[in-house]
Amino acid sequence: MKLSVFLFVLLLSISISAQDEPSDTDPAIIVPDSELVVVAPVTSLIAEDHKYDKGDHIDLSWVPSIDDQLLDGTVIGYKLYRSANGGEPVLVEEFPPGTNAFTDDGVYSDSTYSYFIAALSENYAAESNRTAPIAPEVEWLNLHRGWLFLIALIVGGSVLLFINAAKRGTKLFVRKIAGLEAVDDAVGRATEMGRPILFIPGIRDMDDVQTLAGLTILGRVARVIADYDTRIFMPTSRSLVMTAGRETVKAAYTAAGRPDKYNDDMVTYYTDEQFGYVAAVDGVMVREKPATVFLLGAFFAESLILAETGNSIGAIQIAGTARPAQLPFFIAACDFTLIGEELFAASAYLSGEPMQLGSLKGQDVGKAIAMLAILVGVFSATVGLAWDIEFFNDIVEYLSDVFSAR
């Protein structure tokens, strides 16, 4: 009998001690001890819908516990709890002392949520009041990007205006781009030497604007090649690029009045694997010995391998990419290099078509706006800050707001 009573008391004490242990869903730790370090809870906890999102964020802000101080503070951290649709609260995040805001990105627009925060000392947790239930809302327009929209509208409108002007016969000036002046000569050289032209469109897919720019230039290059009746070979590392390349070359041959000269083998696919593709293209270079190599598109670590191999076979090389890390290699190993934006301007320059020239001119309007903003901004910031002149400080603040891309 005594033994059974002893076992009952023992089990009861184990059960009670287990209940006393803190858990993530039971933040209120109450230790019946005179050594308790009691702290005040956080106050003014506010949960608000995050503006201009797709209903998957809630912004929280609060005033930290008054015991959360820089020196001798007794708060060691906070725990944020979230209750969805009136259910059990679950731990969302833990914060260090001094934290007073958080954005919860683990929510959905079809549920309601309420929150509370536990301010923690080494042996005590003080809960805040719970927020009112809130459901994150879906917004279709991001009004933070109003200025971006306006600038895009100005640039887009300029593009349309210039296209119309070009169509009406207004001559639009575009400065010389050195690498492109050499395209006709490079194709002519290949014709005279009886060797093919190799066109490499980079290793990215059609969702990269550099690939698109490369293919646009391909259209013009293929047209010259068709006129000269030279051979072109274009190895690709993406099936979609191969398809688009075939369409482009075929259209160029048709436009040149030589559709019979085109065949699908001019544009082929090797592999998506970066260095497998490079090994294959290098092999093509040394075996076919093209007179001219175009490297136009998005390139990565393979840029120097390709450019050096092209250089070793004595080909004229015209390269272009918008990847800053690869441009040095092209500049070192190629005869002409289109740097960044020049790659995108090249197609307009080569074709002289109103549509493309108008686009280029419209982009220049955007650059003019940027240059003006930089000049005004730097001048205002320099003068305004040096002598604390409110007018200039306001200009800087205004421009910063306009060009902030949230």
Next chain:
Amino acid sequence: MEVLFEHFRLWLAAFLTLGIFSFLYKDNPWYKLSEAIFVGISAGYWFVVLFWDNFYGKFWVGAGDYTFGWIGAKLSGGEVPSSSGIDLMLWVGAILGFLMLLRLIPKIGWLSRWPLAFIVGATAGLWLINYVASNVMVQVQATMVPLFSSTFGSGFDSSLGAIIGTIVIFVGTFSGLVYFFFSKAHTGAFGTTAKIGILFLMITFGASFGYTVMSRMSLLIGRIDYLLGDWLGMIK
């Protein structure tokens, strides 16, 4: 058996590595063999990866299996499958992908241009906003800095190093923009500014060249480490 296979793997990898390196001497049958193996295996590998990741992992699991199950249930009067986790928008991608295959039928091959047009148009539209926001707006905002001051009303209190730094940022960005302005010939003061711009670009490229060459050296060291360490055991 496992040890034998491990030795075979080591020797095969070394054989192919040296085969690729042999290209440094000149094109030869060993390189051609290594190249063909590399290209063939990687093309097959990527086909399998793309099939299982995209066609099966995304489309079939996300929409295809459910759709055909739903049609089957409606026809046979059976139980309709659960639509939990199903995204019927995936059918848009599947239909566009199917249109690409119509190239194989010359009479209706022109339909394959539609998915291409969709991809090109969507890419240009999406990137326009990304480029303008990250490459233009942020850059302009970050360049609007005071040249000589660090705090309000402090006059010209910045250190010489900080002043040089901000001037380099301002002059480099502005002259770089001038270089990429295509509507005006590079003559006179405009041309001089553009020349300063290209000078900044070349200095940047020089620094980038050295940095990238060093990272490529680490790739070479990795291969040599494999040959001398894993394969020959000369490096412990």
